[in-house]
Amino acid sequence: MAEKQRLLSGMRPTGRLHLGHYNVIKEWVRLCDLYDSYWFTADWHAITTQFDNTDSIRANRREIVIDWLSAGLDPEKCHIFHQSDIKEHAELHLLFSMITPLSWLERVPTYKGQLEAFKEKGKDIATYGFLGYPLLMAADILMYRPSGVPVGEDQAPHVEFCRELLRRFHHLYNCQVFPEPQPVFNHIEILPGTDNRKMSKSYGNFILLSEKPEDVKTKVWSMVTDATRIRKTDPGHPDVCAVYAYQGFFNKAEQPQICADCKAGAIGCGQCKKRLTECINDFLEPMRERRAKYEAQPALLDEIIDAGNTAARKTARETMGMVREAMKI
Ligand code: TRP
Ligand code: SF4
Secondary structure: OOOOOEEEEEEOOOOOOHHHHHHHHHHHHHHOOOOEEEEEEEEHHHHHOOOOOOOHHHHHHHHHHHHHHHHHOOOEEEEEEEEOOOHHHHHHHHHHHOOOOHHHHHHHHHHHHHHHHHHHHOOOOOOOHHOOOHHHHHHHHHOOOOOEEEHHHHHHHHHHHHHHHHHHHHHHHHHOOOOOOOEOOOOOOOOOOOOOEOOOOOOOOEEEEEOOOOHHHHHHOOOOOOOOOOOOOOOHHHHHOOOHHHHHHHHHHHHHHHHHHHHEEEEEOOHHHHHHHHHHHHHHHHHHHHHHHHHEEEEEHHHHHHHHHHHHHHHHHHHHHHHHHOOOO
């Protein structure tokens, strides 16, 4: 049988995952059956924007792996590792830096946008490392010679940058080391935040995958509903209500009935939220159980990451052999 094609993706360990991330991990779980899959925590990338506050990175990269496992990622079916454990990423990044025109990096659309966004918050991230963000990402990707990179649409310019860079590498050294990786976009339904805006860490409008039952209750209770509804008998407008959107994700079977009852003024928002709280807690319960297992046995997590690192390092060493050979160094 032909060998499976390879996939690779990473996440910066900047905090625990929330419900909005769940569908991404669900997609990763599905892809593990089809591809030889590598998933990693991009801990060096996290430093680009928080070089002045690195205290949480180590803890976060473990937390994020626990979140992946809790959400159903099966370590038997993929390789899970930390970027900074595979030093070859740094070597490839350095070698690539020798052939990357500065102008390519300066014109990556996320570069100026992010600089500005941070400047508004009073922080200057115009470092050498931050400029090189897409280059380090290109090294992460090409190291594993994957055929695809599952990412959100926001990362498309980075994958395109990576493809341009590999063409330049092949041209300069007259070789064919890397297959051209395709972005694999996650076509997932987007869950809004509890305030009906985009679910985001900076808005504080999320529910964590590791949220405690009573905190789920508090957060659902604070959710934005149809503001024109004062009394239970007032006819509601479910389409403007975040609780209703969530019912579609976590309580699909009852959603049509809730819609009808809301419009008819036959259900109160309190009752509706109570039901949603139960449904979200039912959904999170198996994840809490898996999380508890990994929290109780840190060695189990170490073993998973050691195994992932070993597999990643093997591929990385093969690639670096090919790269050094091509560059004659
Ligand atoms: N830049 C990605 C993000 O912020 C994280 C990342 C780093 C990544 N290296 C990668 C994703 C390589 C895919 C492949 O989401
Ligand atoms: Fe929203 Fe439910 Fe209240 Fe209708 S009853 S406005 S769907 S919370």
